Amino acid sequence: MPISPALATPDFQALFESAPGLYLVLGPDLRIVAVSDAYLRATMTERAQILGRGLFEVFPDNPADPIATGVDNLRASLQRVLHGKVADAMAVQKYDIQRPAAEGGGFEERYWSPMNSPVLDASGALVYIIHRVEDVTEFVRLKELGLEQDKRTEELRRRTDNMALEVLQRAQQIQGMNRQLLEANAELARKDEERARLSEQLRELERTRAESALRQSEEKFRQLADNIPEVFWMTTCDMSEVVYVSPAYKDIWGRSVESLYAHPEEWMDAVLPEDRAMVAESFAKLARGESQVGAEYRIRRPDGSIRWLSDRGFPVRDANGKPYRSAGIAQDITERKRLEENLRRSQKMEAVGQLAGGIAHDFNNILGCIIGYTELVELDVGANESALAHLEEVLKASQRAKELILQILTFSRHQEQGRKAMHLQSVIVEALKLLRASLPSTVDIRADIAADAPSVLANDTQLQQVLMNLATNAAHAMEGRGELKVRLTTLDVDAEYARTQVDLRAGRHVVLSVSDTGCGMDRETQQHIFEPFFTTKGPGEGTGLGLAMVHGIVKSHEGAISVYSEPGQGTTFQIYFPAVASEKRGDERLDDALPRGNGERILLVDDEPALAAVGKLMLERAGYQVVAHTRSVDALEAFRARPEEFDLVVTDLTMPELNGVDLAREILKVRASAPIILATGFGGAMTQAKVQALGIRELLFKPATARSLTESIQRVLSGSRVA
Amino acid sequence: MSRILVVDDDDAFRAMLRETLERAGHEVHDAPNGAIALEIDQRTPCDVVVIDLVMPEKEGLETILELRRRRSRTKIIAMSGGGSGNPKSNLAIAARLGARRTLTKPFSRGELLLAIDHVLVDATS
Numbered sequence A: 001m002p003i004s005p006a007l008a009t010p011d012f013q014a015l016f017e018s019a020p021g022l023y024l025v026l027g028p029d030l031r032i033v034a035v036s037d038a039y040l041r042a043t044m045t046e047r048a049q050i051l052g053r054g055l056f057e058v059f060p061d062n063p064a065d066p067i068a069t070g071v072d073n074l075r076a077s078l079q080r081v082l083h084g085k086v087a088d089a090m091a092v093q094k095y096d097i098q099r100p101a102a103e104g105g106g107f108e109e110r111y112w113s114p115m116n117s118p119v120l121d122a123s124g125a126l127v128y129i130i131h132r133v134e135d136v137t138e139f140v141r142l143k144e145l146g147l148e149q150d151k152r153t154e155e156l157r158r159r160t161d162n163m164a165l166e167v168l169q170r171a172q173q174i175q176g177m178n179r180q181l182l183e184a185n186a187e188l189a190r191k192d193e194e195r196a197r198l199s200e201q202l203r204e205l206e207r208t209r210a211e212s213a214l215r216q217s218e219e220k221f222r223q224l225a226d227n228i229p230e231v232f233w234m235t236t237c238d239m240s241e242v243v244y245v246s247p248a249y250k251d252i253w254g255r256s257v258e259s260l261y262a263h264p265e266e267w268m269d270a271v272l273p274e275d276r277a278m279v280a281e282s283f284a285k286l287a288r289g290e291s292q293v294g295a296e297y298r299i300r301r302p303d304g305s306i307r308w309l310s311d312r313g314f315p316v317r318d319a320n321g322k323p324y325r326s327a328g329i330a331q332d333i334t335e336r337k338r339l340e341e342n343l344r345r346s347q348k349m350e351a352v353g354q355l356a357g358g359i360a361h362d363f364n365n366i367l368g369c370i371i372g373y374t375e376l377v378e379l380d381v382g383a384n385e386s387a388l389a390h391l392e393e394v395l396k397a398s399q400r401a402k403e404l405i406l407q408i409l410t411f412s413r414h415q416e417q418g419r420k421a422m423h424l425q426s427v428i429v430e431a432l433k434l435l436r437a438s439l440p441s442t443v444d445i446r447a448d449i450a451a452d453a454p455s456v457l458a459n460d461t462q463l464q465q466v467l468m469n470l471a472t473n474a475a476h477a478m479e480g481r482g483e484l485k486v487r488l489t490t491l492d493v494d495a496e497y498a499r500t501q502v503d504l505r506a507g508r509h510v511v512l513s514v515s516d517t518g519c520g521m522d523r524e525t526q527q528h529i530f531e532p533f534f535t536t537k538g539p540g541e542g543t544g545l546g547l548a549m550v551h552g553i554v555k556s557h558e559g560a561i562s563v564y565s566e567p568g569q570g571t572t573f574q575i576y577f578p579a580v581a582s583e584k585r586g587d588e589r590l591d592d593a594l595p596r597g598n599g600e601r602i603l604l605v606d607d608e609p610a611l612a613a614v615g616k617l618m619l620e621r622a623g624y625q626v627v628a629h630t631r632s633v634d635a636l637e638a639f640r641a642r643p644e645e646f647d648l649v650v651t652d653l654t655m656p657e658l659n660g661v662d663l664a665r666e667i668l669k670v671r672a673s674a675p676i677i678l679a680t681g682f683g684g685a686m687t688q689a690k691v692q693a694l695g696i697r698e699l700l701f702k703p704a705t706a707r708s709l710t711e712s713i714q715r716v717l718s719g720s721r722v723a
Numbered sequence B: 001m002s003r004i005l006v007v008d009d010d011d012a013f014r015a016m017l018r019e020t021l022e023r024a025g026h027e028v029h030d031a032p033n034g035a036i037a038l039e040i041d042q043r044t045p046c047d048v049v050v051i052d053l054v055m056p057e058k059e060g061l062e063t064i065l066e067l068r069r070r071r072s073r074t075k076i077i078a079m080s081g082g083g084s085g086n087p088k089s090n091l092a093i094a095a096r097l098g099a100r101r102t103l104t105k106p107f108s109r110g111e112l113l114l115a116i117d118h119v120l121v122d123a124t125s
Helices: A012-018 A037-043 A070-084 A137-150 A152-227 A248-253 A257-262 A266-270 A273-287 A334-381 A385-411 A424-438 A460-477 A523-528 A546-556 A584-591 A609-621 A632-641 A660-670 A688-693 A706-717 B011-023 B034-043 B060-069 B087-097 B109-124
Strands: A022-026 A032-035 A093-098 A107-120 A126-135 A231-236 A242-245 A293-300 A306-317 A323-332 A420-422 A443-449 A456-458 A482-493 A507-516 A560-565 A571-578 A601-605 A625-629 A648-652 A676-680 A698-701 B003-007 B027-031 B048-052 B075-080 B101-104
Touching (some): A022 A037, A037 A126, A070 A107, A242 A257, A257 A266, A266 A273, A273 A293, A273 A323, A334 A523, A424 A443, A424 A460, A456 A571, A460 A698, A546 A560, A601 A632, A609 A706, A625 A632, A632 A648, A660 A676, A688 B101, B003 B011, B034 B048, B034 B060, B048 B060, B060 B087, B075 B087, B075 B109, B101 B109
Parallel strands (some): A676 A698, B075 B101
Antiparallel strands (some): A022 A126, A107 A126, A231 A242, A231 A323, A482 A507, A507 A571
16 A cells, blocks of 8 residues: 655654554563553553553562563573663563453463564664564464374373382472481481480589588688688598698698698697697597687797697588587787897897886995995005905905996997998907907918998997807807807898898898807797896806897987807808998998008007007007007106106006006096096996096097097197097 | 085985095085085085985076086086986986086095096186
8 A cells, every 4th residue: 555655754652552563662670661452452551551661560470370481581681782772582481461440350361472673873872672472382282282183192102111210209299308307307306305415414503502512612712712821621520530631831831731631640649649638638628529720839830930820610411410620720929929039139128228217326436335345444554455455355346237227228228329321341350359459379261252232230349249249159059169250241131131131221231140060959948038137147247238239229320130059050140231322432431541640659558468569550650650558557657757858658557556547547636737648448338428537538439440549649739639 | 525415315425425525624614415405505615516316306407507507617527326227327417517527336545536526627717
């Protein structure tokens, strides 16, 4: 049919919609842009229902068909078109068409053969996809019908085969399912077992919870017992077996815990024999049902040292209240005991000191009477030599009594002495020289003096007294034969160490130690040695004041003293002096050159020839002219002969015939302005004030060092009196 | 010969001092306590008073202080044999209060006479 050009542009949309084919036009977003009437009929839809909607939203898979793949296949085909931009023919698809609700709803089975073709614009971009579908349902049915006849036998055989196959498959499936079932059952059984086991564990857990709490508390107890410094112990009631002892046992007893478990009698064996009966009696009460017992006793450790213990015991009762264990806590109270002992000792010394202070006045009056009247009698008896000798003995004894009082006043610290910063090295060396002269040559003196030991705040006279006392005791303990060792060291005392010694404080100390190889002391003796009037010497050999005085001096120096001794093993005293923080004053003293004289004439008097000779030499080296005499009467004669020829007199105090004080008196009678220095040994009753009352310029303590002597001479010659 | 007053509560000691000083040629008066000593010194001033510091009735330091208040010309020698407190510090106090010499008990005859000589020499100079 010719087409008239006069006709207008055909209505493509109407043409498209009325075309007999089943067409859908989709946009690139797979929304339905256009649809043919045939398509609407075949899909039992209305145009208005589907235009503008997504393809798969309108045509979903039949949800009742679990193996429906139409949508997926179509989606894959459309994707291929979208990306490949070429037509894609799909295999025959089974599409179930959704029936309108008016027609009863549900799905109708259809077989379609779809073809998707791209529509590209001028630039090649995809603008539409034409989805054309051929409904081959009838064809498929016809084909199936046609084939039915032809293939009935084949079909039957195939079906039989299929059935056989199916039966086989089903059988296999059933077998498989049975297997799965069995496995599932086994799994279930395993789960049951697991559950049973878990619940058993749970029950076990529940059951042991109480025990666990107990164990925890036991564990806590053990941790506590393992870490406390006290010894916790538990034994059977009769104490024949040790059930438990805490590790502190090892520290305090010095024996292993294991050895105690093996040998429970070790406990009592360690107790000092004199304490055993008391300890046994105390703990026997426990077995008799007393609720708490206690004892303080001493044990001897394997190293021989003694420890004090405070041991409290109590019974451990069973559910019926019957004691079935004995338990207790033992505490090391050695330190406390030591402090108590020290306190007791210092109180005792304090008391004696007060007593001494109290009686000193009366006693000195009495002595004054004895001395005074004796001297009056001396005047009376005239030339009676025998009487004079006896009276001299009275005076000597009085002198000893006077020194005794002075010693008591020293240890009780009624006698304060000035202290200044000094190095102990020189004091010790000087004292050792004196000791060498006074101790028998069978006593070997060894000195180990640290040259760099810092200075201490000290009184050199008192330090000499300390050293002389200790050395004299040492010589006595060695019965004149052995080794005396004097050491001077520096020690930094930490807080820990300070606690081990009474009176010792932390800080740098200079330690003076005096050791001997003598008979040593037992512990009992050691506990009393610093007490006044305690002596191991025979009557008349010692006053028992030496160490009390040493103790008093050390205390007044803010120092500490300790003693280490074993019977037969010798004795070591250690004295700790706090070091002076600033070395300045001490060093100035040491570093200064000795003062020098300028040819001044000195009359030197000492009855000990060696000392007179040494003094003469010392002073001549220092630049003086020296006339030395060993007899005071000779010296007096020399002075009387030429009173103006001597610029200074240095005289010893204790001399036969005419003592230093009497010599001084006589000299002052000759020339009242004569400067005199009086030298006296330690322990004497002379004081600076006392000699000045006699008109003597200075009192010099022996043994005088070159420095102390020359300094004294300088002071006196320059006219500066010491107040 | 000088006029010396000895003050000490200890009778035996006082008597000993008295005799020692008399034998040395002095005129000696004595008193057992400070109060009597002050009476004696007020009646007839002494050249030297030798006085103990620790006494029950009127003790030495008080007496020395009183002598000083009276502007007495008596020279003082103080004695101490210890007792409560530090004997040295008591003597030092006595020295500050005006005691010319101090003696620590017990002392010898020589020491006593020397002290007397000294204060008398000081007194005449």
